[in-house]
Each structure stands twice: as structure tokens, then as C-alpha cells.
Amino acid sequence: MTDISREELDGIYAFAVQLGKDAGRMLQEAANLRMGAAHASREQKEHVQKENAVDLVTETDEDVEAFIKTAITQKFPSHKFVGEESYSKGASRDYLIDDSPTWCVDPLDGTVNYIHLFPMFCVSIAFLWKGRPLVGVINAPFLEQFFSACEGRGAWLNEERRLPLVREPVPPMPAKAPSGCIFSCEWGKDRRDSPDSNLHRKVESFVNMASEVGGRQGGGGMVHGIRSLGSATLDLAYVAMGSFDIWWEGGCWEWDVAAGIAILLEAGGLATTANPPYPNEETAPIEEVRLGSRAYLAIRPAGGSPTETGRQSQERTVREVWKRVRNLDYTRPGA
Amino acid sequence: MTDISREELDGIYAFAVQLGKDAGRMLQEAANLRMGAAHASREQKEHVQKENAVDLVTETDEDVEAFIKTAITQKFPSHKFVGEESYSKGASRDYLIDDSPTWCVDPLDGTVNYIHLFPMFCVSIAFLWKGRPLVGVINAPFLEQFFSACEGRGAWLNEERRLPLVREPVPPMPAKAPSGCIFSCEWGKDRRDSPDSNLHRKVESFVNMASEVGGRQGGGGMVHGIRSLGSATLDLAYVAMGSFDIWWEGGCWEWDVAAGIAILLEAGGLATTANPPYPNEETAPIEEVRLGSRAYLAIRPAGGSPTETGRQSQERTVREVWKRVRNLDYTRPGA
Numbered sequence: 001m002t003d004i005s006r007e008e009l010d011g012i013y014a015f016a017v018q019l020g021k022d023a024g025r026m027l028q029e030a031a032n033l034r035m036g037a038a039h040a041s042r043e044q045k046e047h048v049q050k051e052n053a054v055d056l057v058t059e060t061d062e063d064v065e066a067f068i069k070t071a072i073t074q075k076f077p078s079h080k081f082v083g084e085e086s087y088s089k090g091a092s093r094d095y096l097i098d099d100s101p102t103w104c105v106d107p108l109d110g111t112v113n114y115i116h117l118f119p120m121f122c123v124s125i126a127f128l129w130k131g132r133p134l135v136g137v138i139n140a141p142f143l144e145q146f147f148s149a150c151e152g153r154g155a156w157l158n159e160e161r162r163l164p165l166v167r168e169p170v171p172p173m174p175a176k177a178p179s180g181c182i183f184s185c186e187w188g189k190d191r192r193d194s195p196d197s198n199l200h201r202k203v204e205s206f207v208n209m210a211s212e213v214g215g216r217q218g219g220g221g222m223v224h225g226i227r228s229l230g231s232a233t234l235d236l237a238y239v240a241m242g243s244f245d246i247w248w249e250g251g252c253w254e255w256d257v258a259a260g261i262a263i264l265l266e267a268g269g270l271a272t273t274a275n276p277p278y279p280n281e282e283t284a285p286i287e288e289v290r291l292g293s294r295a296y297l298a299i300r301p302a303g304g305s306p307t308e309t310g311r312q313s314q315e316r317t318v319r320e321v322w323k324r325v326r327n328l329d330y331t332r333p334g335a
Numbered sequence: 336m337t338d339i340s341r342e343e344l345d346g347i348y349a350f351a352v353q354l355g356k357d358a359g360r361m362l363q364e365a366a367n368l369r370m371g372a373a374h375a376s377r378e379q380k381e382h383v384q385k386e387n388a389v390d391l392v393t394e395t396d397e398d399v400e401a402f403i404k405t406a407i408t409q410k411f412p413s414h415k416f417v418g419e420e421s422y423s424k425g426a427s428r429d430y431l432i433d434d435s436p437t438w439c440v441d442p443l444d445g446t447v448n449y450i451h452l453f454p455m456f457c458v459s460i461a462f463l464w465k466g467r468p469l470v471g472v473i474n475a476p477f478l479e480q481f482f483s484a485c486e487g488r489g490a491w492l493n494e495e496r497r498l499p500l501v502r503e504p505v506p507p508m509p510a511k512a513p514s515g516c517i518f519s520c521e522w523g524k525d526r527r528d529s530p531d532s533n534l535h536r537k538v539e540s541f542v543n544m545a546s547e548v549g550g551r552q553g554g555g556g557m558v559h560g561i562r563s564l565g566s567a568t569l570d571l572a573y574v575a576m577g578s579f580d581i582w583w584e585g586g587c588w589e590w591d592v593a594a595g596i597a598i599l600l601e602a603g604g605l606a607t608t609a610n611p612p613y614p615n616e617e618t619a620p621i622e623e624v625r626l627g628s629r630a631y632l633a634i635r636p637a638g639g640s641p642t643e644t645g646r647q648s649q650e651r652t653v654r655e656v657w658k659r660v661r662n663l664d665y666t667r668p669g670a
Contacts, residue, residue, distance in 0.1 A: 034501060112560040116580070119478075119480075167371065192547055211528045212527055225565050241452065243451050
């Protein structure tokens with residue numbers, strides 16, 4: 001195949017939407033069981049009591065990935081499949097996304113949330129072509145929020161509200177961004193207390209973004225709010241909605257972000273690298289996001305103003321973030 | 336009145352539930368207008384375009400509080416009313432809650448989220464008697480999550496799922512808490528960069544809770560996750576659900592927490608002060624939360640184990656948190 005037709009892509013999108021709905025239902029049913037919902041059978045309840053929450057979540061994760069993989073393999077036998085569970089068990093240390101038609105799937109993003117039954121968890125399904133995410137579906141069943149996008153077809157919440165939510169007109173980025181912005185970030189799993197660990201690099205960056213203007217030797221960003229949800233995928237979905245202005249994070253894998261980036265780009269957002277380019281973050285080109293880089297910066301969709309285009313206001317925001325954040329040190333295993 | 340009857344309290348509860356539903360609908364309708372929903376009239380759309388998001392939110396906030404206050408005053412003319420909007424404009428610097436039958440209302444908690452249309456916003460309504468929150472209603476309409484509780488009647492999500500969500504049995508607090516816990520906290524509005532500001536006290540506390548066990552001179556808490564939602568009220572609701580294990584925050588007012596505490600206590604949670612008692616946080620009594628103290632620590636509902644009661648596991652967790660957090664400096668205005 002040398003190119004993909006509109007009709008073929010629309011068919012893939014419709015298939016991904018249905019798959020996301022079915023997989024989300026599986027996640028919610030497993031959550032209901034853990035809540036001891038009335039409709040669980042005695043056998044199911046005994047099963048839940050026997051295993052601990054973490055085992056059950058691992059089982060759900062694997063079941064949902066197997067379901068999605070089987071459905072895709074049957075429908076599109078020539079497509080490549082990259083899933084979190086399959087990859088974690090494999091030995092590959094290379095970039096996983098090449099030019100092939102590829103499905104990139106996280107059966108359960110926000111695993112810690114799911115274990116604790118905090119509603120910010122989801123299934124995430126992306127379809128990529130020539131390395132570009134063209135279709136993205138995110139289903140957060142406990143929130144009853146379903147995000148979907150296909151290149152050329154718009155990005156949607158619950159198939160009825162087009163993203164971003166405010167679009168008549170889409171507001172530009174605030175004039176003094178990051179001031180006025182909601183900044184979304186995650187603490188992650190790397191909690192080493194050594195002086196230059198990712199934990200301390202992140203915290204220094206967070207404090208720069210939070211501090212009053214004039215604080216931090218003039219670097220204070222005075223963001224409007226800092227949010228941490230525990231799901232990279234949903235962080236990206238809320239950037240696409242326009243609710244979060246900025247998301248900055250390191251440590252994610254391809255399946256954590258592929259669907260979210262598809263939705264963000266189709267909504268008009270910008271995605272690039274979290275790490276400020278050397279030597280000059282004020283003039284370096286703002287490169288398109290590279291899936292697999294493990295360090296991401298996302299800016300919400302933005303409209304133009306009399307003095308700049310929407311893209312210019314996004315790029316201005318990227319540079320203001322880069323001035324305030326540290327490089328993060330996440331490599332691929334073995335890299 | 337010297338005491339309140341079961342029948343009277345149930346009547347107050349039913350009234351509060353209906354009021355929360357109506358007020359939540361007002362919030363969502365105002366949000367829909369800002370999204371340019373199809374059903375808005377031309378006049379409404381012009382109004383939205385003329386004013387900026389912050390003015391519109393202030394207007395909504397005031398409208399919803401006026402609606403709630405009018406309804407309460409008509410139904411219970413002898414009851415006291417404490418609302419965020421009324422108080423902010425008044426001059427009172429005293430504790431606002433006394434022994435009278437009192438309604439304590441935040442028409443819109445999570446204001447920054449509401450401005451940005453991030454779904455974590457809600458209306459919060461509490462009824463207090465002799466200083467104790469007996470009824471709490473929280474409606475987060477964009478999430479379609481409705482929390483309610485009345486002393487002796489249980490705490491509920493959407494009037495159908497009893498809280499905490501996992502209750503057969505309710506799990507004890509983790510043996511090595513705060514390890515294994517979701518820790519919920521907020522960055523707040525005090526962003527001064529001076530060395531001993533609340534911002535830096537908070538950050539130091541967050542890092543202690545996040546760091547690997549053995550880090551921070553042995554104080555590392557290695558929590559399972561850190562979450563910041565931007566709504567004290569919803570933080571408390573998720574602690575009552577059992578989704579968040581620990582919430583620690585300073586700077587809130589009575590209306591930010593009254594309904595959440597009513598729901599948390601009825602679900603079996605514990606609420607006390609955020610600030611470690613002097614001189615010894617290991618033995619000092621764990622006092623019941625005092626509304627108006629502005630510094631709060633909440634622990635989720637917990638069941639017993641062969642070695643300790645649920646309450647013991649909660650109190651153990653309180654002391655482990657106190658070991659890792661700084662005192663916060665939030666006084667009442669003029670105090």
C-alpha cells in the first residue's frame with residue numbers, strides 16, 4: 001500500500017470507535033465487580049475476594065488487550081499491532097512505530113487510578129500511518145467521557161461536542177502565558193531522591209511554573225492552576241478539549257500518548273518535545289512531536305488575535321515553558 | 336430548638352438533594368452557553384461574546400448562590416446561611432459556624448476549572464447542627480457525579496452506589512502507609528517565592544510524601560500517586576469514595592469543605608487538622624476536625640484487620656503524614 005484512501009480511513013475510524021466502546025465496557029464491568037455490584041455472580045465475587053486488587057487489574061489489562069488485538073488482527077491482518085502488555089513482555093528496545101499501518105493500544109491507562117477506583121482511567125486506541133497518528137479513540141467509562149478523532153473529520157467528546165469546547169471563536173493563548181494557564185503535569189514513578197533525579201528536575205520545573213511573577217529570579221510562571229490526574233492519555237484529551245492549556249511530561253511510552261496526540265492534533269493543538277532544545281530555546285525550531293521520544297509538551301488549540309496567529313501564540317507558549325523547565329532524563333530501555 | 340428529630344433531618348436532606356440537583360443544572364447550563372451550545376438564543380450568545388470568561392463565571396457564581404439562598408430562606412426562615420459569595424463581600428472575620436442550624440454553601444467550587452471548562456467543578460451544600468455537618472450534597476454536573484450523605488443514612492454516589500465504593504469488606508489502610516496510598520493535594524493560590532512561604536512548605540511536604548522509601552533522610556513516603564484536581568470539595572468526595580487515601584490541604588474556607596466532610600464522615604472517613612501538633616505528632620490526640628481551621632487532613636474509610644481496627648489504621652496513617660509535612664500558615668483575615 002502506498003497511500004490510504006478517505007474511504008479506507010473512515011472505515012478504520014468507525015471500527016476503532018466501536019472497539020473503544022466495547023473495550024471501555026469491559027473495563028467498567030471489571031471495576032463494577034470490584035465494587036461488589038449487585039449483578040456479579042457468586043462465582044465472580046469469590047474470584048474477586050480471592051485475588052488482590054493489583055492482580056485483578058493486571059488480569060483485566062491483559063484481557064482487554066487480548067480482546068482488542070484479536071479484533072484488529074481479524075479485521076486487518078496486515079496491520080502491525082503495538083500494545084502495552086505485549087511490549088512489556090517482549091525484548092524490543094527499538095522505536096516501535098515505523099511507516100507501516102500500525103495500531104498502538106493501551107488497554108488501561110491510569111492503572112494506579114483504576115486500582116484505587118479513581119475515575120481517571122481509560123482505554124486508548126490509535127491508528128498510525130507513516131508514523132503519524134491519524135485516528136485516536138479514548139474511552140473513560142467511569143467518567144462517561146469518550147474522545148475520538150480522525151484526520152479530516154474533527155475531534156469529538158461523546159461524538160457530539162466538537163473539540164476544543166470553546167470555538168466561537170477559539171481563544172488565543174493568554175498574552176502572558178504561562179500566567180493564566182492551567183498547567184498539567186505528573187509526578188511519575190521515578191522517585192529517586194538523588195540531587196539530579198527526574199523527581200527533583202520535575203519539582204524544580206513545577207515550582208518555576210507555579211511561583212509568583214518576579215519569583216524564581218524572574219522565572220516565576222504564576223500559572224492559573226497545576227493539575228495532576230495520573231493519566232497521560234486523559235491529560236492529552238483535556239488539552240485537546242481546551243481545558244488544560246499546557247501539558248508537560250517525561251517517561252511516557254508510545255501507547256500512553258498515540259491516541260491523545262491524534263485527538264490533540266485534529267483539534268488544532270500542538271505537540272512537541274518536553275526538553276528545551278540546546279543551545280537556544282528562544283530560536284530553535286519547534287519540531288513536530290516524535291512518538292517514542294518519551295518527553296512531551298502539548299499546547300491546547302488556540303485561535304488568532306489581531307497581533308498573532310493561533311500557531312504563533314502556541315509557539316510563544318512553548319518557548320515560555322522551555323525557559324522554565326529542566327531537561328528530563330528518560331531513555332528507552334537499553335538506549 | 337434543643338434537638339433535631341429524625342423526620343426533620345430527613346426532610347432537610349431531601350430538600351438539600353433537590354437543591355443540589357437544581358443548582359448543578361444551573362452551573363451546567365451556564366457552561367453550555369460558554370461552549371456555544373446549539374440551544375442558546377442569539378441574545379444569550381451575544382451576551383457570552385460581550386463578557387470575558389471570568390466575568391461570566393462571577394455572574395454564574397452569584398446567580399447560583401442567590402438561587403440557593405432564596406430557596407433556603409423561604410423553606411427554613413429561622414436557619415442561618417453562610418455562602419461563599421455573601422461572605423467574601425462581607426466584613427466578618429470570625430469563625431462562621433456556631434451552634435445554630437446553619438447552611439454552608441459554595442455555589443461553585445473549582446472556579447479555575449470552571450473558567451477553563453475542566454470538568455472538576457461542583458456546587459456544594461451542607462447543613463450543620465451544633466457545629467457538626469449532618470447533611471452534605473455535592474453535584475459535579477459535567478462529570479454527572481452527584482454525592483450525598485445524611486447522618487445515619489449513608490453516603491452515596493448518584494444515589495445508587497454506597498460509599499466507600501469497595502465495602503465487602505472495606506480495606507484497611509495499607510500496612511506501610513503512606514506507601515501504597517493515593518495522596519491528594521493542591522498547590523493553591525499562595526505562590527510567594529520567599530524561603531518559608533506556604534508554597535515552599537507545601538512543596539517540601541509533597542516531595543517528602545513522593546520520595547522513595549529511604550530518601551529524604553529516611554522520611555520518603557513513596558506514595559502510590561499524587562493527584563491535584565483543583566477542587567477541595569471534590570478531593571473530599573473522592574476520599575469518601577475510597578479512591579483517594581489521603582487529602583492534605585491548607586487555605587480552604589468553611590464552604591469549601593463542609594459538605595465534603597459531612598459525606599466523608601458518614602462514609603466512615605476521618606478528618607482532622609493538616610498541621611502536625613506540637614510537641615509530639617506521635618502521641619498527641621487526633622482531634623476532630625474544626626470547621627474554619629483552614630488546614631485539613633482527611634483519611635479514607637478503612638476496615639479492620641486481624642491486628643488493628645479501621646480507626647487505628649486511619650490514626651496510624653494520620654501520624655505518618657504528620658511526620659512528613661510542614662505546618663502551613665493560613666490564618667483567618669485579621670486573625
